[in-house]
Amino acid sequence: MSTGAAEGLVITGIGELTTADDAEMVEGPAALVCAGDGTVAWVGRQGDLPRQAGTARVDVGGRAVIPGFVDSHTHLVFAGHRASEWNARMAGRPYRAGGIRTTVDATRAASDAELLHNAQGLADEALRSGTTTLEIKSGYGLDVAHEERILAVAAAISDERTFLGAHVVPAELAGHPDEYVELVCGPMLDRCAPHARWIDVFCDRGAFDEDQSRAVLAAGRAAGLGLRVHANQLEEGPGVRLGVELGAASVDHCTHLSDADIEALAGSGTSRGSPHGATVATLLPAAEFSTRSSYPDARRLLDAGVTVALASDCNPGSSFTTSMPLVIALAVREMHMTLDEALWAATAGGAAALRRPDLGRLVPGCRADLVVLEAPTALWLGYRPGVDLVRTVVRGGHLVAGGWP
Numbered sequence: 435m436s437t438g439a440a441e442g443l444v445i446t447g448i449g450e451l452t453t454a455d456d457a458e459m460v461e462g463p464a465a466l467v468c469a470g471d472g473t474v475a476w477v478g479r480q481g482d483l484p485r486q487a488g489t490a491r492v493d494v495g496g497r498a499v500i501p502g503f504v505d506s507h508t509h510l511v512f513a514g515h516r517a518s519e520w521n522a523r524m525a526g527r528p529y530r531a532g533g534i535r536t537t538v539d540a541t542r543a544a545s546d547a548e549l550l551h552n553a554q555g556l557a558d559e560a561l562r563s564g565t566t567t568l569e570i571k572s573g574y575g576l577d578v579a580h581e582e583r584i585l586a587v588a589a590a591i592s593d594e595r596t597f598l599g600a601h602v603v604p605a606e607l608a609g610h611p612d613e614y615v616e617l618v619c620g621p622m623l624d625r626c627a628p629h630a631r632w633i634d635v636f637c638d639r640g641a642f643d644e645d646q647s648r649a650v651l652a653a654g655r656a657a658g659l660g661l662r663v664h665a666n667q668l669e670e671g672p673g674v675r676l677g678v679e680l681g682a683a684s685v686d687h688c689t690h691l692s693d694a695d696i697e698a699l700a701g702s703g704t705s706r707g708s709p710h711g712a713t714v715a716t717l718l719p720a721a722e723f724s725t726r727s728s729y730p731d732a733r734r735l736l737d738a739g740v741t742v743a744l745a746s747d748c749n750p751g752s753s754f755t756t757s758m759p760l761v762i763a764l765a766v767r768e769m770h771m772t773l774d775e776a777l778w779a780a781t782a783g784g785a786a787a788l789r790r791p792d793l794g795r796l797v798p799g800c801r802a803d804l805v806v807l808e809a810p811t812a813l814w815l816g817y818r819p820g821v822d823l824v825r826t827v828v829r830g831g832h833l834v835a836g837g838w839p
């Protein structure tokens with residue numbers, strides 16, 4: 435198997451190779467071949483490596499290699515910060531959806547250049563911690579012009595862009611949510627849809643109810659966008675079941691779930707074998723960590739056969755981190771996922787949540803996005819919390835952060 439590989443890169447000396455595919459793990463010494471087109475051409479035991487005359491070789495000295503993280507839920511384009519709100523929350527004030535409006539004011543006041551500078555800085559930070567794919571949502575503009583320009587700024591960073599005009603009702607329309615939903619579904623969607631692949635709605639207490647959320651998702655689908663839902667973060671509600679009913683790619687947060695919610699998710703499609711097409715439950719434990727809230731019941735979802743993804747929810751209010759290694763450590767320590775389950779959820783699971791079968795796995799044909807860890811095994815992602823273990827980040831077969839060992 436050598437399709438174009440002669441121009442690519444051969445990585446040898448891999449102590450443990452996590453593919454996030456059915457086969458899961460290739461024990462070392464393993465090797466991986468990137469094709470000249472930036473995809474994975476071959477993975478396997480080093481002794482079985484096909485002859486690749488003329489290709490560049492790198493020996494990673496027994497270190498573990500994993501797929502690059504696919505962070506399928508971020509709010510990366512905004513201005514300002516809310517450190518004092520966080521500080522007050524740590525002193526006992528609960529998190530409320532309305533804090534979003536503080537960031538809306540700062541974002542509206544910022545220039546395009548400032549917004550791009552901030553977002554690019556966060557994207558670079560994420561890349562250095564191993565994130566090779568980022569989804570980015572709008573939602574801090576909340577009027578036609580600002581939502582559109584947030585998505586235009588995000589276009590410089592990622593192809594996976596989500597129109598989240600229905601984040602909260604803006605201050606100028608407080609008390610008139612139906613009027614705002616009409617704006618979101620009409621002129622705002624018209625201007626934003628060309629810049630986005632997805633539409634999302636915050637269906638929860640203090641945000642949008644079931645009818646309003648349904649209207650937003652239906653309008654988005656009619657405009658050709660795929661569906662995502664912020665659901666069941668603050669309390670049990672209709673969001674998860676609505677997402678499943680409408681065929682959303684992902685319902686995100688899933689912190690407060692009823693038996694009916696779990697059943698709906700489990701019935702939406704198959705799990706790890708072929709997750710694309712199912713409604714993925716995307717868990718965001720850094721949000722619970724940062725708001726000192728109880729964590730989603732990941733075990734209940736996994737044991738019911740639901741496809742689970744992990745993402746950062748990077749935003750200035752409830753989860754100001756880009757670190758997928760932190761998210762994985764939290765998922766293992768606080769949500770009782772195994773390291774293997776958490777790593778799958780942060781890579782192939784995130785790709786399933788974005789319906790991108792070309793990402794998140796190290797198998798032939800997938801994009802060659804990978805991380806070399808400063809560790810002999812990926813278990814260290816949970817075993818050594820808070821330590822930067824990301825040595826090398828490769829995207830599309832090219833070194834993009836860190837350096838070769």
Ligand SMILES: [Zn+2]
Pocket residue numbers: 507508509664747
């Ligand atoms: Zn979010």
